[in-house]
Amino acid sequence: MAPFQAHLAGGQxxxxxxxxxxxxxxxxxxxxxxxxxLGRFRPHATVxxxxxxxxxxxxxxxxxxxxxxxxxxxxxxFVRGVARTEENLEIxxxxxTYMFATQ
Amino acid sequence: MNMLNSPYARSLRxxxxxxxxxxxxxxxxxxxxxxxxxxxxxxxxxxxxxxxACDHAVTVSVFPSNPGCHRFTYTVQFLHGAREQDxxxxxxxxxxxxxxxxxxxxxxxxxxxxxxxxxxxxxxxxSTGARESGE
Numbered sequence: 001m002a003p004f005q006a007h008l009a010g011g012q013x014x015x016x017x018x019x020x021x022x023x024x025x026x027x028x029x030x031x032x033x034x035x036x037x038l039g040r041f042r043p044h045a046t047v048x049x050x051x052x053x054x055x056x057x058x059x060x061x062x063x064x065x066x067x068x069x070x071x072x073x074x075x076x077x078f079v080r081g082v083a084r085t086e087e088n089l090e091i092x093x094x095x096x097t098y099m100f101a102t103q
Numbered sequence: 104m105n106m107l108n109s110p111y112a113r114s115l116r117x118x119x120x121x122x123x124x125x126x127x128x129x130x131x132x133x134x135x136x137x138x139x140x141x142x143x144x145x146x147x148x149x150x151x152x153x154x155x156a157c158d159h160a161v162t163v164s165v166f167p168s169n170p171g172c173h174r175f176t177y178t179v180q181f182l183h184g185a186r187e188q189d190x191x192x193x194x195x196x197x198x199x200x201x202x203x204x205x206x207x208x209x210x211x212x213x214x215x216x217x218x219x220x221x222x223x224x225x226x227x228x229x230s231t232g233a234r235e236s237g238e
Contacts, residue, residue: 008111009109009111010106010110018112020155023150023151024145024147027150028147043140045184048181049150051150051178051179
């Protein structure tokens with residue numbers, strides 16, 4: 001969860017939350033979902049992410065990101081996620097893949 | 104409207120380095136506020152810069168009279184880690200139609216032939232000039 005901060009305003013105008021803040025939070029949630037699935041820390045990097053923007057997030061609202069790691073292959077983790085406002089308005093969906101660092 | 108004057112863009116300290124026909128170039132001086140894992144820029148910051156570059160290209164070149172256009176989907180591919188150096192991003196208009204536009208952006212650091220990340224952003228021109236709320 002990320003509380004709203006004034007420097008995060010500025011998506012389409014200054015009354016909205018910047019998409020960069022939303023993708024940052026979703027990417028972070030995606031990373032943590034991999035640790036949650038594994039039950040341990042394992043270094044990895046984002047390979048690709050797709051964000052579908054469902055609604056604009058008003059500036060002033062905190063954002064909750066929820067991500068699920070639904071599959072882990074030998075070197076790749078597959079993640080999906082959703083970001084919502086505190087009023088439970090769905091604002092973005094994430095589909096992402098992460099690659100584990102070679103040991 | 105200039106997205107690069109937004110609080111978010113200012114917090115990243117994004118500056119425009121060049122604007123030409125169908126192309127926008129940005130520079131982000133290195134700062135510790137951009138870091139993710141130690142020694143590397145955060146993917147979210149890189150994605151934020153790439154989308155800002157695309158948004159700016161759309162705003163100045165594609166739909167200058169319609170600030171209501173919005174980016175409805177985008178993908179970012181991360182090609183290799185971004186080190187503690189300045190980051191550059193350039194957005195190029197790939198397609199611009201009556202109702203939609205597709206913009207590609209690439210981010211690099213010291214070597215332009217070794218991109219850090221690439222993004223494709225898809226925009227829809229809004230007939231009302233305002234983005235629909237989530238219904």
